[in-house]
Amino acid sequence: MSKAFEANNVNITFDGNIKALVNVSLAAEEGKIFGLLGPNGAGKTTLVRMLSTLLKPDSGSLKVLGIDVVAEAEKVRESIGLAGQYAAVDEFLTGRENLYMVGRLYHMSHKAAKKRADEILEEFNLVEAGNRQVKTYSGGMRRRLDLGASLVSKPKMLFLDEPTTGLDPRTRLELWEVIRNLVKEGTSILLTTQYLEEADELADKIAVIDHGSVIAEGTSKELKNKLGGDVVEFKVSKSNEVNKAISAITKIAAKDPTIEENNIVVPVKNGPKGLLEVVRALDTNKISLQTISLHEPSLDDVFLALTGERAKDQTIQKSKKREVPRG
Ligand SMILES: Nc1ncnc2c1ncn2[C@@H]1O[C@H](COP(=O)(O)OP(=O)(O)O)[C@@H](O)[C@H]1O
Numbered sequence: 042m043s044k045a046f047e048a049n050n051v052n053i054t055f056d057g058n059i060k061a062l063v064n065v066s067l068a069a070e071e072g073k074i075f076g077l078l079g080p081n082g083a084g085k086t087t088l089v090r091m092l093s094t095l096l097k098p099d100s101g102s103l104k105v106l107g108i109d110v111v112a113e114a115e116k117v118r119e120s121i122g123l124a125g126q127y128a129a130v131d132e133f134l135t136g137r138e139n140l141y142m143v144g145r146l147y148h149m150s151h152k153a154a155k156k157r158a159d160e161i162l163e164e165f166n167l168v169e170a171g172n173r174q175v176k177t178y179s180g181g182m183r184r185r186l187d188l189g190a191s192l193v194s195k196p197k198m199l200f201l202d203e204p205t206t207g208l209d210p211r212t213r214l215e216l217w218e219v220i221r222n223l224v225k226e227g228t229s230i231l232l233t234t235q236y237l238e239e240a241d242e243l244a245d246k247i248a249v250i251d252h253g254s255v256i257a258e259g260t261s262k263e264l265k266n267k268l269g270g271d272v273v274e275f276k277v278s279k280s281n282e283v284n285k286a287i288s289a290i291t292k293i294a295a296k297d298p299t300i301e302e303n304n305i306v307v308p309v310k311n312g313p314k315g316l317l318e319v320v321r322a323l324d325t326n327k328i329s330l331q332t333i334s335l336h337e338p339s340l341d342d343v344f345l346a347l348t349g350e351r352a353k354d355q356t357i358q359k360s361k362k363r364e365v366p367r368g
């Protein structure tokens with residue numbers, strides 16, 4: 042069986058010095074959701090553009106459904122759908138007209154394009170809005186239409202670039218449902234996201250990408266297991282006591298703690314016992330706390346442990362990064 046997509050040692054540099062992808066090698070199984078998780082500027086869209094034939098790598102090779110993307114771009118285009126990060130539908134056309142137009146672009150007959158547009162309006166709950174100009178649509182409706190437009194040609198491989206960024210929680214849940222149904226019908230999906238819970242919820246396999254490099258890969262569970270058990274998370278009341286707190290818990294920590302401002306996340310071995318040990322150590326050292334809790338590691342914790350920062354816009358977060366004292 043061929044893979045849904047493969048990237049082998051892919052590199053690309055923009056403007057001579059922006060290394061957008063560095064030796065990226067990934068492979069995804071057919072009929073599953075592969076999640077590409079990373080903060081703003083990590084290189085997600087660049088990889089999607091390459092896999093969907095819109096951009097060529099400087100070096101390395103890419104395949105979609107077993108077909109070489111650079112050598113046989115035309116053939117790849119016939120089997121893929123792309124819903125970009127920004128809705129690509131025409132504001133001044135109606136929803137129905139947008140879908141019809143896409144069908145015609147795929148060389149469908151007038152009749153077939155009309156029929157497909159109706160099917161998609163139905164599937165995406167847009168029948169009533171179908172004859173209205175898109176400029177009257179809500180954000181969620183646009184996103185649904187955009188996703189629908191990427192499905193006109195019934196692609197085997199679908200690229201969804203941050204499909205839920207900027208959507209309200211309810212619309213996001215709706216879209217998750219739509220995406221799950223697509224997979225049930227056999228579509229392979231590459232989904233990029235900055236949302237850890239989205240990757241957690243939808244993706245069968247996840248690759249974490251940071252500054253153009255893949256820094257971790259596996260199922261959500263495998264990624265969480267990297268931290269080796271539960272984590273104790275606490276906030277010290279006084280930010281000048283962070284280092285003191287870290288020294289106090291060094292012996293208890295199963296792995297290096299991660300720090301963000303006065304918030305500390307410590308992987309511990311024996312769940313509740315670990316929590317008690319941390320509480321005792323902090324109390325002995327008279328460090329006062331705002332909050333403390335024991336929980337399973339979230340993907341957020343994994344990301345923080347891997348990169349030293351939360352999965353937010355890196356350009357903003359960088360200045361707040363702190364080194365973890367060791368010893
Ligand atoms: N056409 C381009 N020209 C110059 N720089 C680019 C271009 N496209 C992307 N970049 C840069 O490459 C990096 C990765 O961008 P991108 O793939 O869009 O990240 P993401 O989708 O993960 O937010 C960023 O530093 C971005 O500014």
Ligand SMILES: [Mg+2]
Nearest residue numbers: 085086087126
């Ligand atoms: Mg992007």
